[in-house]
Amino acid sequence: MAYCYFNGGVVDEQEVGLSIHNLGVHRGFGVFDFFRMRDGKYSFIQDHLDRFENSQKFIELSHIIKQDEIREAVDTLRDWNGYKDAGFKLMLLADGKESDSELSPLFFILHSDLTNHQPAPYASVILHEYVREYPKIKTISYFTSNLLHRRKTKTGAIDVIYHKDNQISEASRSNVFIIRDGVFKTPAEHILEGITRKQVLKVASEVGKVEITNVSVDDFITADEVFICSTLKEICPIVEIEGSPVGSGKVGPLSRKVSQLFQQKLMD
Known part of the structure; x- marks a missing residue:
């Protein structure tokens, strides 16, 4: 079992579902970021959070997912999944239909085990x-x-x-x-x-x-x-x-x- 963060709570990945009307799915309208944790230590997390916030502002959804919420969710996933070497993928999709005057953010975090990941030497x-x-x-x-x-x-x-x-x-x-x-x-x-x-x-x-x-x-x-x-x-x-x-x-x-x-x- 692997846990992810989905729209405000930590859940089993297998329990997550997306609406067939989600604009991120229909039109590819969304942004993401990805950072590493090595031996339990986040690598350059503030830089990644700042860049993700800038991306959020660029696509102008109804509100911004605050950095404090993201950090708390990341810490929770670290504790629940127990990976020491891992990746965190922050995903933000525009939630709603194309005809909507305002689109809400659908935010989730995928947490992947990178224990066996080895970068290519060349x-x-x-x-x-x-x-x-x-x-x-x-x-x-x-x-x-x-x-x-x-x-x-x-x-x-x-x-x-x-x-x-x-x-x-x-x-x-x-x-x-x-x-x-x-x-x-x-x-x-x-x-x-x-x-x-x-x-x-x-x-x-x-x-x-x-x-x-x-x-x-x-x-x-x-x-x-x-x-x-x-x-x-x-x-x-x-x-x-x-x-x-x-x-x-x-x-x-x-x-x-x-x-x-x-x-x-x-x-x-």
Whole structure:
């Protein structure tokens, strides 16, 4: 049995049901956030709660789910489910019909056991021309990403790198960094400002120069090193892009160093 938080209370996941009239289901109108707990300690929870609140404000439902309520629910799920290493997915759907003048929030939290989760030590990626419609917030719309799932699986890629007008933006579920001549660069526009990205910017500045700037497709595929980062992937070095090696085709020294510093930060 696993417990979740659903619209004001903690319940067995199997007891939860959604209305067939829910606008989040009909139109994909909703937002979410996701954060980790490692050895009983929440990772960067305040950053995630702040971002989730901004997403709530953006979609303008009847009221905001307060951070105190979310924290209390998260603590309760931690105690009831008993996971030491886990993920918390905050989900907010617009509840009501399209004809309604005002939509209410339908809020729930999924709590998943990540005891056996191990981030990939390195991976490959593919490219796709696309920019998310509202990149600044975590919407539940992953249509393009899911449409590319078969291609990803066929090529063994861990993620899809989006680009438009020759400019790299982000991966479908991650932020992007390249390293050239010892300089770390990460795209500035059309991205979700990831919480892991925020921490990586800090630790990367201890290793070398960091630039938040435009990154062309050519910059990306000819970089000395590439890595992507996210809550679940943490820092994942990319050794192959569309079947071609990145640099030497092995995990680069600066990617490895930043990953080590990030792991130390998680333990602080």
